[in-house]
Amino acid sequence: MVHERVERRLAAILAADVAGYSRLMGDDEEGTLAGLKAHRRELVDHKLKSHRGRLIKTTGDGMLVEFSSAVEAVQCAVEVQREMVGRNANIPPDRRIEFRVGINVGDIIEDEGDIFGDGVNVAARLEGMAMRGGICISRQVLDQIDGKLKLPFRELGRQNLKNIARPIEVYAIDLDNDGSPAARVLSAANLKQVIRYCRATDGVRLAYAKVGSGPGLLRSAHWLGHLEYDWDLPLYRDFLLGLASSFTLVRYDARGNGLSDWDVGELSLDAWVKDMESVADAAGLDRFPLLGFSQGCAISIAFAVRHPERVSHLILYGGFAVGANKNPNLSAVDRERFAAMKTLMRLGWGADEPTFRQLFTSSMLPNATREQIDAFNELQRLSASAESAVRYLETVANFDVRPLLGQIKAPTLVMHVRDDRRVPISSGRDMAAEIPGARFVSLPGQNHMLLAQDPGTPVFLEEVRNFLL
Incomplete structure (x- = not known):
């Protein structure tokens, strides 16, 4: 029997979704879809390109992106989240499209254009922990950006993430210059x-x-x-x-x-x-x-x-x-x-x-x-x-x-x-x-x-x- 060799590589993985997406769609389906498309077209796509992010897939309100560098992944996420604040400034709080982002560094396997592995799964779980407009990263990401990016962090402790065998040390990035x-x-x-x-x-x-x-x-x-x-x-x-x-x-x-x-x-x-x-x-x-x-x-x-x-x-x-x-x-x-x-x-x-x-x-x-x-x-x-x-x-x-x-x-x-x-x-x-x-x-x-x-x-x-x- 011939076994096809599985190619693995180390990558920074960014997972994102829209907080409260189901409620937004229930309140205004057409407006939510139009707003999300505009944010992606006018902001997100440009940031991904400038930081050499590779869009793996989108799933309704979510997206999965691969970066060769944790620094690029975090910079991209920070710039998107900060610019979203301005884009939402004149929108009522209950109608705002606000992203949650999780970033991890780990081994991935690629198959037919998609990526798999614990590295991807951890990023998805970190996304679920992030606050509206926030970013959560793993300790592996923090270690790689330490000394390269001047960003304040908050320790969220060792978390037992669903379907992840080991506890993960999680940190939240404080996007405001004047602290959390x-x-x-x-x-x-x-x-x-x-x-x-x-x-x-x-x-x-x-x-x-x-x-x-x-x-x-x-x-x-x-x-x-x-x-x-x-x-x-x-x-x-x-x-x-x-x-x-x-x-x-x-x-x-x-x-x-x-x-x-x-x-x-x-x-x-x-x-x-x-x-x-x-x-x-x-x-x-x-x-x-x-x-x-x-x-x-x-x-x-x-x-x-x-x-x-x-x-x-x-x-x-x-x-x-x-x-x-x-x-x-x-x-x-x-x-x-x-x-x-x-x-x-x-x-x-x-x-x-x-x-x-x-x-x-x-x-x-x-x-x-x-x-x-x-x-x-x-x-x-x-x-x-x-x-x-x-x-x-x-x-x-x-x-x-x-x-x-x-x-x-x-x-x-x-x-x-x-x-x-x-x-x-x-x-x-x-x-x-x-x-x-x-x-x-x-x-x-x-x-x-x-x-x-x-x-x-x-x-x-x-x-x-x-x-x-």
Whole structure:
């Protein structure tokens, strides 16, 4: 038998697509197609030619391009993204065509004009991690352009990309000359964030950050968070700024999430409590107030019972003591909704999927603006993989810390939004009723996450300050 020799070569691969393409097409098919063709004809094609990029194929809103040099690939992407800002300047935000770009260096195989291999697959996954108008690159690309291109980068951590056997170190290129959006937000508030890393007891790398001044306050991690993007998007920003104005706020990304390692073995309540221990130790926190947020309330409760000498005050917001799988009062309809949500997560995590948004985003943010809804979808896509999100949901569904509530020694403040669509206020009330001496405060509103426009946001911040200061 004669085997045809397979030719491999090293190349820089650029993958790009249009953020929110399905929604744009649904709103205005003809206008979107005409706009995309104009951008390609008037901008993209010229940039590819000037940087000697070889267009391999286009697929609707996407394209795959091969470059002989990582420097040329990055320069091309940067020039396109910067010029797209000007081309979109007079277009309403919800009608803008914005590219996401991923660039990798790796071995490729060519067959009948197309290219294949892990080098291509990684570039495609990096594209999926990029923000609107953004660029994500692998460590291999960074190594090749280091010292040749003066561009600021943000480390996004080692990511476990779908169908890629090994974790990939990912970096985002900051296209603004005055730094990342997060840096600008913090600078305007005279704040600076410092991100560091520590190791969990099982070796998982955890990212944590400090911002602000004053007494230390540790906020629990949760499954939709990212130490950098939390500041970029109009979701947690005002909530975090309010806390950092009075405290040295210590935050961290949970295992499998954000800047922490995505490729992790164990996900459990015990592992998350141990991670909180590791972060508190690394951040130099001895005795401190602890803020549990949503699913982080159960973790904070377990930590407070395990370490009563370390928790001076306990604040629990939007939380629950028992998960869906352990809750005997959960209706059959709610159980069906829970099962459907897991299926949609696997199929459409972070995508512009109307059904997915109805089941998840609308339950979290029923009164959010269009910009905030889009930002929430973006945060989902950037903060965790579909596999991690489903594992998170299943693990949280098995929480049950009710036996621990009566053992809490720290002064406790429990707060919950009155008409929370995601976690009913009865969960907060039941939790507070079992904690000795706990004070319960109901906040006006419907959103599970406190947004800038919510009437409960200033009340929350004032209650925290009065409780701790």
